[in-house]
Amino acid sequence: MDAFSLDNILSENHENVEPEVINGAPVGGWDEEEVSKPVEEGTCVECEDQPAEVRCETCADVFCEVCYASQHRKGSRKLHVVKPLSSKKPQPVAAAQSTESEDAMDADDDEDDEEWERVVTEPANTDVVLSAQPAQGTPVGEWFVERAKFIPLRLNLAERKALRLLEAALSVSEYTDKIDTIGFGLSKAKRIVQQIRELCAIMSGLMVSADYKRGQELFSDRDFQANAEFYQTLFELGRRHKIMNPDKMRSTYGKLIYLLQDAQTPEVKNLLNFSCVRPIRTVEALLAEHDALDLLRDQLITQATGEIYSEGRGRRDIQKDIKGKERAIETLATRYARNGLSRDDVRLCIYSISDNHSFLRTNRDPCDRMIAYLKQYFHPTDGGKDAAKTSLAIRSGRNGARLSHDHAKQYAYVVQSLTLWREILHDMFHLWSLAESDLLSESVPYRLRDTGQGLNRVQAAPKTSRMMHQILNKAQRSVGQWIGSSVIHMGDHNVPNSLLFIDKYTQIYRILLPICTTLSKIEELAGKPAIRSYIDDEFGSPDNLRREILGDFFRHGFDGSGADNFFDAGSCIDGRLTSAWNWCSAIEKKRYFHVFLLTGFTGFDGDW
Structure with missing residues (x-):
């Protein structure tokens, strides 16, 4: 030694x-494989990471809730009886996710025009609430406290x-x-x-x-x-x-x-003789250290951290909001400053929460706007008028599509995909924290592997995967139905580790924001006679132009393309994003590409 x-x-x-x-x-x-260890007693037999919460009477195994839902999503397993490990009556549980072993089966379902699946037993809520605010009935202060645990300073x-x-x-x-x-x-x-x-x-x-x-x-x-x-x-x-x-x-x-x-x-x-890693400094950690968490429960915190919008508002109203926000910040800084926690530290916490709000608006709002466009132009109940232009139907083998959906099914498929992306971005800071925890874990080593895209560090990400399954379950319950595969790739050749997972989903706004920006500027372009003449001759009207851009994206940005097989693309959770990137790579070949350039578009990886 x-x-x-x-x-x-x-x-x-x-x-x-x-x-x-x-x-x-x-x-x-x-590159030697790690020797598998026996599962600890009281731990889920599937993930081997979380404490067991339910027992399947039919399988005679114990699971955490997420893994049980994943293993008992459909088929004969869906009818299994589950008994909570607490004193509750056994009841059948409707599952919401699929496992890796079901990937091939889901792929075949996609190819053969997959069946619609109900993921909850209670009636579905068709109007998805896409809000940044706390759930109804949740105190605003507690919502801020919980969220501040993952907001970096x-x-x-x-x-x-x-x-x-x-x-x-x-x-x-x-x-x-x-x-x-x-x-x-x-x-x-x-x-x-x-x-x-x-x-x-x-x-x-x-x-x-x-x-x-x-x-x-x-x-x-x-x-x-x-x-x-x-x-x-x-x-x-x-x-x-x-x-x-x-x-x-x-x-x-x-x-x-x-x-x-x-x-x-x-x-x-x-x-x-030391560790190079220490926990990320968060808003909650700093305030808890100085016993100042009541700052997050103060009634002024909403005003102090809220964003001030200028769209469609007069200068006087905007200035009034700015002054009100500044007064709220200074009041909180004075009220909660104490020994070891200066006024500047309190302001820093407030500004950090404001940064989080700004992140959510930049990254999540394009998902909301695209869902609104989808409902405005392509809602199934509006069929019959100019059906050729409003139909989102796709057929495997045509124009590069890998899936076969009629209009109603493709509409629902796009809604659920955008809803899932929005939920992921809403909890991105939490996911990032778990991703780093998985990456820097001492107990989960990586293996250097050729994944087909060069050498990558292949590493399991149990914490990130579990959180993703929870987010997926939430999205599935909100839309009420699920089309296609529910497989989440993590620690395989598609998504080798949680770093690449995070990198993949931080690109969502890079896809959606340029599209939303172009659509919002079409009316402004149409105000110029020469460009209006071009739009009318080529597309018929500004509204038809907007419908053509959206229709093409909703069809071929969600058609399962972008890879050679259903395991890498198709309708799995990561494959939906792969298809959207594949559509972006072909934007130069679209006949409306010139309109993108006229609105200032420089690329899906560029600055506006």
Whole structure:
């Protein structure tokens, strides 16, 4: 074990450091499978992660509620009798999700014009309530307290300076290029040595840049543990900044997470003698630390954190709202400031909640607007008038479609997809917190695998997956019916880990926002005689143009295309987003593409 020390690893003779035993355990290949462990008593037999909540009398197994619903979604299992582990009468439970093993069956259903399924026993609520506010009957204060648990604190000036240092170091680092490669004959020990050397190089550079004197001492003593707080703070700043600003750190956040993922392995952590990871600083954590959670229950918190809209309002009304909001903020800052919690800290908490509201408006509202457009132009009850233009029917094999739906079924399929996206974005901060927890877990290692799209770190994400199933269950109950597959890919070749899952769903607004922006500017374009003449000649009217753009998106942005098989696209949860991206990639070939350009469109990954 002496040979496998930090001094030897960082010395020039590191090539010869390859012990057969680390921490008393034999060292195998870096890609060896982990030995499965027996399920702990009282734990769900399916996820092996959550406490069991119900017992299936027919299967004679215990499940958590989410896994039971997933396993007993349809077929003969749907009739199984479940007994809660508390003293309640046995009752049949209508399930809402499907399992990975049902993927092939769901795929066949898609291909053969899949059946509609009821997912709840009670009557469905056809008017989906898409609101950012707390549920009816829930106290506003408690809603703020619960949501603040996952709202990161906005960075202050000093933290932003430190963030620039971290971003600069990560931007020039080649960490993932060197670590995530397959080297023939590369043992796990040599791979660990590589990770530690690369990690120490980055951390040493950060220290020298921040404090040259302390950096010199670090090079001579190699005592990283003495600067543990500095590294933990710096890495936490990067993670917190990314969660609040998904558009930022697009090329560096992945390096940061993968670096921390390696630093969390027992071998690396034991050699460094500290963990590089610490919890994200949230609004709730700061207020709880100073016993000031009553701030979130104050009646002024809604006014202090609310957004002020300018659309269709006069300057006087807007100025009145601005002054009212400023007074509310200052009143709260004075009321809840105390020893250790300054007025600026209280303001920072309020501004952080406001940032969350802004995030929700930017990311969720396009889903609401697209649902409104769908109901306005394509509601099934409006059929009969100009049916060729208003029909959303698709047929597998035509125009690249992989699904076969009539108009009513495609309408419902699009509504449920947009509703699900909206629910995911509503809880995105919570999902992100769980995703990082899965990525940085010490007990769930990753395996480097070729997934068909290059080498990726394949890692299970039990916490993120469970939350996604809960969100899916909520969306299914709200729409009352479910069409297609309910499979959520996580930890496989489609979505290798929770980092790629988060990256995928933060792109939803990049798809929908440009479409909504173009549609909203058509009337403005039509006010110019030359462009109005072009629209009338080519499309008949501005309204027909709007209907053609929407109809094409609702048909072919949700047709199961974008991959070679139903396991990668089709109607599964992730496949719906794959189809939308596939539609975006072909936007230049659409005859209405010029209209997008006239409204300022630069691409689905560009700035407006």
